[in-house]
Amino acid sequence: MTATTHPLITMLRDPAQREQGFSTLLRQHGHALYWHIRRVVVGHDDAEDAFQETCIKLWGGIDKFQGTDEAQLIAWTYTIATREALQLLRRQVHWFQSIDDLSDTLTERMMAETPLDSQAAEVLFQQALLQLPTQQRIAFNLRYYDNLSFAQIAQITGKREGTVKVNYHYAEEKVKHFITQHAQ
Amino acid sequence: MKHATDIDTRLPYRESDDYVNHLIERCTSNAIEQHHHQPQRMVPLWIISAAASAVLLLTAGITWWHLQRPATITETEQGPLDRFLDNLSDEDASYITYYEMEEIPTEIYN
Numbered sequence: 001m002t003a004t005t006h007p008l009i010t011m012l013r014d015p016a017q018r019e020q021g022f023s024t025l026l027r028q029h030g031h032a033l034y035w036h037i038r039r040v041v042v043g044h045d046d047a048e049d050a051f052q053e054t055c056i057k058l059w060g061g062i063d064k065f066q067g068t069d070e071a072q073l074i075a076w077t078y079t080i081a082t083r084e085a086l087q088l089l090r091r092q093v094h095w096f097q098s099i100d101d102l103s104d105t106l107t108e109r110m111m112a113e114t115p116l117d118s119q120a121a122e123v124l125f126q127q128a129l130l131q132l133p134t135q136q137r138i139a140f141n142l143r144y145y146d147n148l149s150f151a152q153i154a155q156i157t158g159k160r161e162g163t164v165k166v167n168y169h170y171a172e173e174k175v176k177h178f179i180t181q182h183a184q
Numbered sequence: 185m186k187h188a189t190d191i192d193t194r195l196p197y198r199e200s201d202d203y204v205n206h207l208i209e210r211c212t213s214n215a216i217e218q219h220h221h222q223p224q225r226m227v228p229l230w231i232i233s234a235a236a237s238a239v240l241l242l243t244a245g246i247t248w249w250h251l252q253r254p255a256t257i258t259e260t261e262q263g264p265l266d267r268f269l270d271n272l273s274d275e276d277a278s279y280i281t282y283y284e285m286e287e288i289p290t291e292i293y294n
Contacts, residue, residue, distance in 0.1 A: 023212050030208035031201070038197055048207065055215040115198055 005068045012062050022059055029074060032146060033081045039141050040085035042106045042130070044113055053084045071152065078148070078156045082138060089134070100133045107131075121183075128178035132171050139164050140171035 005013075008028075011021030026033075033054060038047040057080045065076050089099040107130045114123055129137055135157065142153045150168070154161040269277075 019216055022216065026208050026212050030212075031204050034199075034204050034207065035197075038199075044197075044199070051207065052211045052214060055211040056218060059215040059219055113197065 006070045006073065008070065009065075009068060009073055012065070018062065022062070025058075025073070025077070026055065029077055033077055036078065036141065036146060037081050037085045039129075039145065040082065040134075040138060041088050042109045042113075046088055050081070050084045050088045053087075054081045057084060075148075075152050075155045078142070078146075078152075079158075082156055086134070103130055103132075124179060124182055125175070127182070128175040131178055132174055135159070136167045136171040136174070139167035140175070143168050 008021055008024060011017040012025065014021070034047065034051050037050045037054065038044075041047050041050055054077075058077060061080065065073070067073055067076060086099065089102060092105070093099055093101060107127055110126055110130060111123070114126075129140065132140065138157060139153055142148045142156065143150070148156070150161050150164050153159075153168075154164045157164065159167070
């Protein structure tokens with residue numbers, strides 16, 4: 001059976017329709033990508049920068065995209081967004097540090113940007129997420145917020161599906177534990 | 185645990201949809217425009233790096249060879265002393281050997 005190429009991918013591959021296809025792609029998936037980046041980098045300005053870089057990389061890398069269906073297209077956009085978000089975080093640590101060391105900084109940043117009328121439970125939930133190692137946090141976010149399959153998350157993060165499942169499971173347990181410990 | 189549908193996923197971040205729409209629009213046109221203005225890089229970065237490394241290695245090799253050069257010349261080329269010894273007759277050579285032997289302290293042989 002021959003796989004048919006998704007119309008949006010056909011548009012992206014056609015130089016005459018590429019700009020229109022790119023605008024459509026971002027209109028359809030830009031919100032999800034932005035919020036994914038925002039949850040990884042946390043800071044508002046950082047999210048804007050990483051999103052801009054993501055758009056540039058997406059536009060410049062269309063020719064390299066080999067997939068034919070929408071799920072592959074979405075995974076590709078998330079892969080680039082995740083890479084750019086992590087790249088931005090890496091620039092915020094010293095060469096001898098891991099981005100996992102940014103946990104406290106990101107929590108402070110999140111608290112500073114939290115509106116005063118936010119619900120305590122929601123803030124606590126975000127705090128719990130920011131305690132997680134980055135790979136676990138990304139696996140959790142992509143599954144919990146973006147409803148992506150473990151296979152898609154594996155493709156996006158470049159890990160094996162089993163590893164992603166373990167990361168998600170650990171993340172879930174840690175979030176539950178953190179909330180139980182800190183809830184009043 | 186709550187599912188994503190039970191929670192305001194954006195909390196505690198509060199950017200409005202209008203803000204995100206505007207950002208998407210701006211970033212879309214920036215990406216397209218920037219790409220138009222940037223000349224396409226024809227040679228991949230890794231090839232440029234490999235070429236630069238090769239040039240560096242070559243330069244280092246040539247420098248090293250030049251530093252080693254005097255030793256090479258004495259081994260392969262004839263200097264004035266070699267030419268003198270080549271033209272020496274057997275008699276002169278034995279005289280020089282005898283003379284040099286005389287200079288050696290006798291206690292070495294005892």
